[in-house]
Amino acid sequence: MTRKTTPRTSALQLTDVTKSFGEISVMKGVNLDVEAGERHAVIGPNGAGKSTLFNLISGLFAVSGGDICLNGRSITGLPPHRINRSGLARSFQITNIFHRLSVFENLRIGVLARHGVRFGLFQPVSRMRAINEETVDILERVGLEPRADHLAGDLTYSEQRALEIGMTLTTGADVILLDEPTAGMSREETAKAVELIRSVTEGKTLLMVEHDMSVVFSLCDRVSVLVYGSILATDTPERISANRQVQEAYLGEEAAT
Amino acid sequence: MEFVIISALNGVTYGLLLFMVSAGLTLIFGMMGVLNFAHASFYMLGAYIAYAVSSYFGFWTGLIVAPVIVGIVGMLVERYLLPRVHAHGHAHELLLTFGLAMIIEELIKLFFGDFPVNYQMPDNLRFAAFTVFGTDYPFYRLFIGATAITMFALLWFLLARTRIGIVVRAAERLPAMAEALGHNIPVVFMGVFGVGAALAGLAGAVAGAFYPTNPNMGLELGVIVFVVVVVGGLGSLKGSLLASLLIGLFSSYSVGLDWSLAGLFGLVGLGDWAQSIGGLMTLELSSVSATIPFALMLIVLLVRPAGLMGERN
Amino acid sequence: MxxxxxxxxxxxxxxxxxxxxxxxxxxxxxxxxxxxxxxxxxxxxxxxxxxxxxxxxxxxxxxxxxxxxxxxxxxxxxxxxxxxxxxxxxxxxxxxxxxxxxxxxxxxxxxxxxxxxxxxxxxxxxxxxxxxxxxxxxxxxxxxxxxxxxxxxxxxxxxxxxxxxxxxxxxxxxxxxxxxxxxxxxxxxxxxxxxxxxxxxxxxxxxxxxxxxxxxxxxxxxxxxxxxxxxxxxxxxxxxxxxSAQVVLQTFVGGATIFFGPVVGAVSFTLFAYLVSDLTRSWLFYQGLIFVLVMLFAPTGIGGVVQHHLRNVRRDDWLLLAGPYALAATGGVLIAGAVIYLTETVAVLFGEEYAVQIRNAEGSLPAYEMFGAWWEPFGIATWLVPVVLLAAGGAILVKSRGNILKCWEKMGREVGEGAHEPAAPGVAK
Structure with missing residues (x-):
């Protein structure tokens, strides 16, 4: 295991993070170091706790022990909206959008938060030019501008996934967590999604949960393997796939099928 | 001492009555996610049906017929009305049952008038169970408590010891899985709704002969029952038992106490100052006993938002 | 525009x-x-x-x-x-x-x-x-x-x-x-x-x-x-x-999903209360009934139904729909008539005044006045009226419901939520 420890450039650092639900311990001391600017994947068998890990980092669940640092500052125990304002945005495995609002509105809600007009009550939103222009910009980046005025609930599945990614961009976070962004997509859709993720995370730090190893290989600089609540190994995709231990724990299963 | 014992007895019987109504509410919510606003109306319906039947066929017939009819009404609501609004979400289910509560209340006013009816216990139940400190304690209060306890013993036996109970508990945990295993889940749901309603109806039939039977009784008890489930945690039977007894005891003790905030300040020598403020300060606990449950609810919300036994949201 | x-x-x-x-x-x-x-x-x-x-x-x-x-x-x-x-x-x-x-x-x-x-x-x-x-x-x-x-x-x-x-x-x-x-x-x-x-x-x-x-x-x-x-x-x-209940009723009957929907509910309920609450003490019952019917058959409220039609139906279609809609409305009116008739009958028969009359008549049930006519409690006509109204209204509604559905299908529009006539019971499957 080669773990580069360069604390000054680490964007997200987890130290001995544990989590238990009642008697059941699901995180048994996770150590993870995501460097600023890298694209990092978390892989692992089903039930390894990948989504739980994301929920801990983003503040949906409180950690039972350990420390989480974002850009060198501890975010342990902060509520989700504070963590978001500290510069971390996440997407969800199950599409989590505003179904009854238009695509444009979905994105604008985030842009408004970023500009700090969270409680704006004294100016019509249609006159806020900077915000609307920025929303259009994100709309274009995720390729949804033809669908701007449609209800988000009416979009196709892959469009909703693109919107999901777009929403994580709106708040201007520099660390982005994507939870299985290509799950349930066809091969073509996946290829498009990978290109989208590559372009929108340019210059940002990306941590993603991904099942599809081809996505991991084409997108990520480093991979961490999470097995039953602890990190088994962290390395480049090539070396991870050559790692005997990892093969046994995880890839072995896949190879067998 | 006399006050302590009598109040404890009154509190426990009232608490058991509350639990009889809140148990069905919480069970139905736990299984179907439906908060039945009309649940307390079933309680009122039980009292009125028992009143109407008992005036022709005697008290005991009324006591048996009322829960049966109310149970059938409950099943019809579950089978024919709730599914229509289900697709529009829980808010619409809540609104529908809210409307039903209104209709039941107005129907009762239409048939029985907007005033209390003379629903009384039979004379052979009107005697003193025992005498404490020279005061006769009415047997009927114990009868209310005993009815509640008998019902729960039966229910518990049904749930914990029979095949039906296993299916019901499976349906509560994982409805889809239970259905896949070949159990008729819609019928189970309908049955649980019916039993919950019948329980409320029985509570009304029993309690209506002791407490006043009037068109407001549904709302009055309903609000307290809602407080019980917020305090206890919706979906938790244990929680609602605890909260029912807690609120029962709180209410019965507060009726007899003339404590006030001014008195409290008097203990630290600020009595005169508090007296001079008046208003909330000099309000005696006995006159705000109806308010106590709500105050308790706000405190629980502050300290433990999920309720005493509830899970986080 | x-x-x-x-x-x-x-x-x-x-x-x-x-x-x-x-x-x-x-x-x-x-x-x-x-x-x-x-x-x-x-x-x-x-x-x-x-x-x-x-x-x-x-x-x-x-x-x-x-x-x-x-x-x-x-x-x-x-x-x-x-x-x-x-x-x-x-x-x-x-x-x-x-x-x-x-x-x-x-x-x-x-x-x-x-x-x-x-x-x-x-x-x-x-x-x-x-x-x-x-x-x-x-x-x-x-x-x-x-x-x-x-x-x-x-x-x-x-x-x-x-x-x-x-x-x-x-x-x-x-x-x-x-x-x-x-x-x-x-x-x-x-x-x-x-x-x-x-x-x-x-x-x-x-x-x-x-x-x-x-x-x-x-x-x-x-x-x-x-x-x-x-x-x-x-x-x-x-x-x-x-x-508290009034404002819930008014808002959701009017339609909570549209800005001016609650106004529709508030205006109609307050207006009706002003017009009919002197005539009948069953007014609150009717309110509850209207509310439940709207929840069951038009969950988006009156405003929602109106908006749905404005959005979907172009002028030509109205010609097609007018007939069936008028028919459905007739059915609705008949059933409403029967419900009102039965409710008012109950209100009279179980009312205090009538109780006094029974006592005066020494137990037998005297005739009573309602809608400006006299009715015998056990008269055939008394109970034939609501039965006929209900049967006719129900039949018409079922028929017109089918016609309306056919019209919509012809217009190639999905028969969606809140699109039903907010009419009356009896249309339910």
Missing amino acids: TNMRNILLIAAVLVALVAVPPFLGLGWQNALVNILIASLFALAFNLLSGQAGLLSFGHAAYFGMGAFATLHLMLAIEDGLSFPTPLLPLAGAAMGLLIGVVAGFFATMRSGVYFALVTLAIAELFHSLTPHLQGFFGGESGISSMRMPWQGFVFGTVLEVYYLTLFWVVLSVMALWAYTRTPFGRLTLALRDNEQRVRFLGYNAHTSKVIIFAVSAMFSGVAGGLQAISNETANYALFSSHI
């Missing part, structure tokens, strides 16, 4: 509201005041329950507190405080805002059905506590005051009160409309859709909900203040669950 039409429509309504009342009788002027107040209350309620999706069953608390605060300011003016009478509703607004912040803080700690229960309990807290508080709430009898003249205005006539009410209601409605256009107004809708995602976009959901709650309570307080000005009195009955 649509925009222009809407502006013209609103302008026409405003002109009518200003110009017509002087020519109406006192009763109608009073009814209009009540309609305006109910409309504002329903809109304020809908901000919370429709737009933010937080269903409140205890909005009487904020309405009532607004009324009491306004009355206290009126009393102070009587005692010589120089405060312009037309600005009285500000007291209601301030009190509504204050109580709304506190109550909202508690209520929004829970969501979903818990929220509804907590709001109900908070209103009951007021209802059970206030009769015991002599100072601020005047105990069980409540408090009263008088409208004091200000500048040239005497506020002695209903018409003056009407214009004052109109001014405040129009101002408040404009503010509520503007609210929906602000960033926070958009956030309100987002919260209704998906509170969790709002949190992960950097918003403090609890604070946001408290603010929405407080704004809604503030405008409810204005409505309560206007009521206090109009009635010059208030007591603890203002906190009763009937007031």
